[in-house]
Amino acid sequence: MDRKIKNWGNYPEIISNVKSFDTSGMVEELFKEEKHWIARGMGRCYGDASLGENVLSTLKYNKVTFFDTQSGIIECQAGFTLDEVLQLAVPKGWFLPVTPGTKFVSLGGAVASDIHGKNHHKEGSFSRHTLSIKVLCGDGKIYNCSKTENADLFEATCGGMGLTGVILSVRFQLRKISTSYITQKQIKAANLDELLILFEKYKEYTYSVAWVDCLARGKHFGRSILMLGEHAEMNDLKGAKAKAPLKVHSEAGLNIPFNFPSFVLNKYSIKLFNFAYYHKNFKKVQESTTHYDGFFYPLDNIKNWNRMYGKPGFLQYQFVLPLNQVEGMKLIMNKIAEKKQGSFLSVLKVFGPQNDLISFPEEGYTLALDFPMTGSLLKFLDELDQIVQDCGGRIYLTKDARMNKEFFHKSYPRLEEFIDIVNKYNPNTEFRSVQSERLSITR
Amino acid sequence: MKTVLLLGATSDIGQALADKYAKEGYTVWLAGRNTNHMQDIAADLKIRHEVAVEYYKFEALDYVSHQKFYTDLPGIPDITVCIFGYLGDQEKAESAWDECQNILDTNYKAAVSILNIVASSYEERSVGTIVGISSVAGDRGRQSNYFYGSAKAGFTAYLAGLRNRLFKHNVHVLTVKPGFVDTKMTEHLELPAPLTAQPSKVAGAIFKAVKKRKNTIYVLGIWWLIMTIIKSIPEPIFKRLKL
Ligand SMILES: Cc1cc2nc3c(=O)[nH]c(=O)nc-3n(C[C@H](O)[C@H](O)[C@H](O)COP(=O)(O)OP(=O)(O)OC[C@H]3O[C@@H](n4cnc5c(N)ncnc54)[C@H](O)[C@@H]3O)c2cc1C
Numbered sequence: 016m017d018r019k020i021k022n023w024g025n026y027p028e029i030i031s032n033v034k035s036f037d038t039s040g041m042v043e044e045l046f047k048e049e050k051h052w053i054a055r056g057m058g059r060c061y062g063d064a065s066l067g068e069n070v071l072s073t074l075k076y077n078k079v080t081f082f083d084t085q086s087g088i089i090e091c092q093a094g095f096t097l098d099e100v101l102q103l104a105v106p107k108g109w110f111l112p113v114t115p116g117t118k119f120v121s122l123g124g125a126v127a128s129d130i131h132g133k134n135h136h137k138e139g140s141f142s143r144h145t146l147s148i149k150v151l152c153g154d155g156k157i158y159n160c161s162k163t164e165n166a167d168l169f170e171a172t173c174g175g176m177g178l179t180g181v182i183l184s185v186r187f188q189l190r191k192i193s194t195s196y197i198t199q200k201q202i203k204a205a206n207l208d209e210l211l212i213l214f215e216k217y218k219e220y221t222y223s224v225a226w227v228d229c230l231a232r233g234k235h236f237g238r239s240i241l242m243l244g245e246h247a248e249m250n251d252l253k254g255a256k257a258k259a260p261l262k263v264h265s266e267a268g269l270n271i272p273f274n275f276p277s278f279v280l281n282k283y284s285i286k287l288f289n290f291a292y293y294h295k296n297f298k299k300v301q302e303s304t305t306h307y308d309g310f311f312y313p314l315d316n317i318k319n320w321n322r323m324y325g326k327p328g329f330l331q332y333q334f335v336l337p338l339n340q341v342e343g344m345k346l347i348m349n350k351i352a353e354k355k356q357g358s359f360l361s362v363l364k365v366f367g368p369q370n371d372l373i374s375f376p377e378e379g380y381t382l383a384l385d386f387p388m389t390g391s392l393l394k395f396l397d398e399l400d401q402i403v404q405d406c407g408g409r410i411y412l413t414k415d416a417r418m419n420k421e422f423f424h425k426s427y428p429r430l431e432e433f434i435d436i437v438n439k440y441n442p443n444t445e446f447r448s449v450q451s452e453r454l455s456i457t458r
Numbered sequence: 459m460k461t462v463l464l465l466g467a468t469s470d471i472g473q474a475l476a477d478k479y480a481k482e483g484y485t486v487w488l489a490g491r492n493t494n495h496m497q498d499i500a501a502d503l504k505i506r507h508e509v510a511v512e513y514y515k516f517e518a519l520d521y522v523s524h525q526k527f528y529t530d531l532p533g534i535p536d537i538t539v540c541i542f543g544y545l546g547d548q549e550k551a552e553s554a555w556d557e558c559q560n561i562l563d564t565n566y567k568a569a570v571s572i573l574n575i576v577a578s579s580y581e582e583r584s585v586g587t588i589v590g591i592s593s594v595a596g597d598r599g600r601q602s603n604y605f606y607g608s609a610k611a612g613f614t615a616y617l618a619g620l621r622n623r624l625f626k627h628n629v630h631v632l633t634v635k636p637g638f639v640d641t642k643m644t645e646h647l648e649l650p651a652p653l654t655a656q657p658s659k660v661a662g663a664i665f666k667a668v669k670k671r672k673n674t675i676y677v678l679g680i681w682w683l684i685m686t687i688i689k690s691i692p693e694p695i696f697k698r699l700k701l
Contacts, residue, residue: 024565033645035642037470037495037642041642075642078498078499079501079505081501081505082505103505103506167504
């Protein structure tokens with residue numbers, strides 16, 4: 016049935032023929048009905064990456080088929096979510112090797128975007144922990160692939176935004192934990208320079224990320240809170256926490272039942288939020304032991320928080336710049352502060368080395384922020400793109416809904432190789448999304 | 459441990475029931491046509507709920523195989539749920555007997571055939587629960603789906619008779635009329651959200667109704683109201699409606 020769909024940013028919205036499947040045989044049948052498909056999991060990408068004329072929803076293909084509690088190796092079908100992995104693995108003393116800022120992501124989506132987390136500088140992106148995947152390609156075959164078997168397909172599928180085929184299942188290595196808590200250290204940085212020094216000083220921490228007030232100017236420019244974390248050991252826990260050291264997260268509490276009117280989030284309310292958020296930490300350094308849910312997924316507790324941006328939706332802008340481009344970072348942040356369009360969720364992180372075919376991360380600084388959708392936004396982001404391009408950086412495809420194809424083609428240097436692999440396994444470009452067409456990745 | 463047998467286990471409602479019963483600690487026996495699919499479902503249930511799960515090949519339309527299928531099970535299940543069904547294509551079935559027959563056979567004859575066998579075994583031992591997934595479509599024939607509807611009407615009447623027969627033997631029979639359910643079978647239809655239940659909701663309602671030994675349930679209360687109204691429309695008016 017044709018129906019309206021949109022992803023997390025509520026922009027764009029399109030009409031698609033959406034089909035689900037719960038066996039690989041059903042996918043093969045569907046391929047006979049229509050030629051072009053794009054897989055879709057939880058729709059947590061922000062823009063148009065999982066939208067297309069025909070959408071193959073993986074959410075009913077969601078079984079866990081293997082879990083060895085001794086070695087922490089797990090295999091799940093693509094529609095199984097990180098939320099479900101945690102429910103299963105945490106009580107047995109295992110955790111996700113890499114996690115994004117929300118647990119409502121499918122494993123297919125995690126691989127297709129080659130997601131990164133707060134531990135990227137130490138442990139790389141999701142593909143580093145992926146042992147093997149099964150992909151159903153447009154040539155009608157199911158390939159098992161890994162770093163050693165059909166390696167070209169593996170490399171192109173991790174971060175390949177669904178264009179190599181439908182990921183059917185994912186086998187990966189979990190991370191051993193003794194408790195489900197995180198010992199957390201929060202450090203206030205008065206400005207951007209101080210923040211970058213702190214990142215360097217604390218780079219041995221497993222988890223690090225900073226919240227930045229992108230609207231602060233003058234001497235407060237780049238004021239931020241650096242959040243560091245390690246998995247807590249048993250002796251870090253006291254009282255109730257020590258009694259249930261492997262407690263799993265609970266269900267979301269609050270729900271935003273409808274779209275907020277768009278004036279709710281304006282430059283004043285965001286500025287106020289940022290001010291309050293920065294000043295809520297009285298001390299320069301604050302330490303605590305918190306549950307992983309609050310540490311990794313602070314927003315998951317509010318269902319449908321994206322509705323706060325109202326009906327027009329919002330865009331997330333995430334880019335990465337090489338380490339030597341601090342001036343470029345300042346230039347961009349200055350532009351945002353001037354424009355007074357920053358969001359109340361600006362997140363900065365230092366990526367470690369990574370040199371992949373098509374995955375987003377590469378060594379450098381990455382900044383992600385949300386912008387409410389307004390008339391002047393698209394032009395403004397084009398200006399930011401220019402700076403990113405001049406600095407040799409690039410934009411994360413899973414957050415993108417608008418970049419232009421020239422910039423994209425310049426900023427992903429190995430794109431041609433990627434396209435060759437896509438074509439090899441999909442002789443008739445069977446998989447295409449609104450994004451892949453917009454960016455001229457697919458013919 | 460108590461055991462539940464799910465006939466038509468790979469359907470969305472079947473999978474949701476398997477999940478619910480496994481979560482409650484039951485041993486789950488899956489029965490269906492697609493063994494590869496059941497293998498994945500079984501692995502998932504075992505890993506997530508740490509219960510015993512087995513699966514058996516079951517051909518609903520192969521009536522003669524039913525007795526052997528049932529005798530070959532490792533024991534007698536405490537609860538048997540008959541879920542399989544076939545919506546079919548009403549328009550096609552009006553002229554193509556194959557399609558029509560398939561709808562009638564799957565939804566009525568096949569269910570009767572296997573439940574006859576289960577019923578006798580329960581009657582003999584004076585224990586057991588039979589659950590039949592029927593449909594609100596069986597409450598009154600409508601032009602849009604009266605093949606499916608009439609087969610389900612037959613099934614509802616069958617279950618009522620069975621309940622009557624087995625009551626004195628302490629065997630419980632539950633009739634379920636789910637209304638619209640969001641499944642693969644209905645994905646191509648435009649269903650109104652307030653009238654449409656998720657499979658997990660259906661499974662939860664069935665689990666509860668079995669515990670409480672209910673006779674008939676509508677999963678969403680609103681359906682009882684709708685069907686009561688539909689049933690009360692006098693035929694001279696009803697026949698003119700486009701339903
Ligand atoms: C609040 C929030 C925080 C986030 N934080 C982070 C973060 O810290 N780090 C990070 O890396 N990402 C982050 N993300 C982005 C998110 O992790 C990715 O967009 C992820 O891919 C979403 O998965 P999904 O199941 O929702 O996939 P969808 O959004 O449905 O699809 C995303 C892409 O994956 C493809 N895809 C999905 N399933 C399959 C499949 N089975 N086979 C082939 N292709 C498939 C789609 O075609 C599409 O290209 C965040 C998102 C949100 C909403």
